[in-house]
Amino acid sequence: MKVNGTQYRSLWWDAELNCLQIIDQRWLPHKFKTQPVRTMQEFADAIVEMRVRGAPLIGATAAYGVALAMANDPSDANLDAAWTFLEKTRPTAINLRWALNRCRTALKLLPVEARAATALQLAHDISDEDVEINRRIGENGLKLIRDIAAQKPDGEPVRLLTHCNAGWIATVDWGTATSPMYQAHDAGIPLHIWVDETRPRNQGALTSWELGSHGVPHTYVTDNAGGHLMQHGLVDMVIVGTDRTTRRGDVCNKIGTYLKALAARDNNVPFYVALPSPTIDWSVSDGVSEIPIEERSERETTHIQGKSDEGAIGVVQVTPDGTSGGNPAFDVTPNRLVTGLITERGICEASSEGLAGLFPEMAQAA
Ligand code: MRU
Secondary structure: OOOOOHHHOOOOOOOOOOOOEEEEEOOOOOEEEEEEEEEHHHHHHHHHHHHHHHOOHHHHHHHHHHHHHHHOOOHHHHHHHHHHHHOOOOOOHHHHHHHHHHHHHHHHHHOOHHHHHHHHHHHHHHHHHHHHHHHHHHHHHHHHHHHHHHHHOOOEEEEEEEOOOOOOOOOOOOOOOOOHHHHHHHHHOOEEEEOOOOOOOOOOHHHHHHHHHHHHOOEEEEEHHHHHHHHOOOOOOEEOOOOOOOOOOOEEOOOHHHHHHHHHHHHHOOOOEOHHHEEEEOOOOHHHHHHOOOOOOHHHEEEEEEEEEOOEEEEOOOOOOOOOOOOOOEEEHHHHHHOOEEEEEOOOOOOOHHHHHHHHHHHHHH
């Protein structure tokens, strides 16, 4: 996607400097900063500190981390060490482990001399595949948006609500939940997006930045507004991303997603999840009991980062001194609340049968 007229992916290989370049998302939406990542510690920090974030982007970043490890020392022992070191950076998004497993399995089959070049190529492949998967999710989601638009008087916008940032900077490009939005906007379908702020880290501000840069009309709303908007008939469809979806279609996503799904069900608003296949965890079924939920620092709840009227970026405390905060970063929406899963292979029911129908070879291999 474009930033100030220049086409970007959210990470890219810098062949001249021989390192990965990322967008340091801690500064968005106020500052657009890129950063080279050159050491294993910098890779881990980038993921832990959420310089890079979003399930697909975390996976692609980890694949480049493996490539660096293989360039340093392509032994089996170092490959296993890199897997362990990177895998513990964030616990919930399954794309991280998916990418690490894919790299380790492929590389272990090779002689050590071939590993460095192949590992880098694998990271490029994972990134390119992510872009294509998301483009296709967009094509499939676009059909849903077209159907809604067809039932509206000419010029009336399709009103979508999204939670967190499942946009192009959470992936390598396009985003998952945003891909249908970008494609619908580019196709001339009038849209209006309700963007949840998504406390505590306000990923909604990233979504607003993205949508604004692409010219997609949107309104940033507090996390508590969604139910009210749905009750008043102001939301035609919800589309969110996911960090891990179980084989039966339970959806783990940013904290607060479950509440949106409950409100959507109570108000007969379709609730769709944009799901790239690497985000399916075929090894788990019951999301509520089987998915580990990341507990992040309480400081993310008691403090907030923003820009002052004078333009300075800083952090302020919002709670009384000494207040303790609880910060579960994700929740699970049971499959019964999900209208459908928008994947790169089409849209399916959130169920074992639905997912196995679209991805039979993956379901069987699991
Ligand atoms: O904690 P984050 O910002 O990494 O969480 C991101 C989300 O929850 C996204 O909705 C999800 O990863 C899907 S991104 C395409």
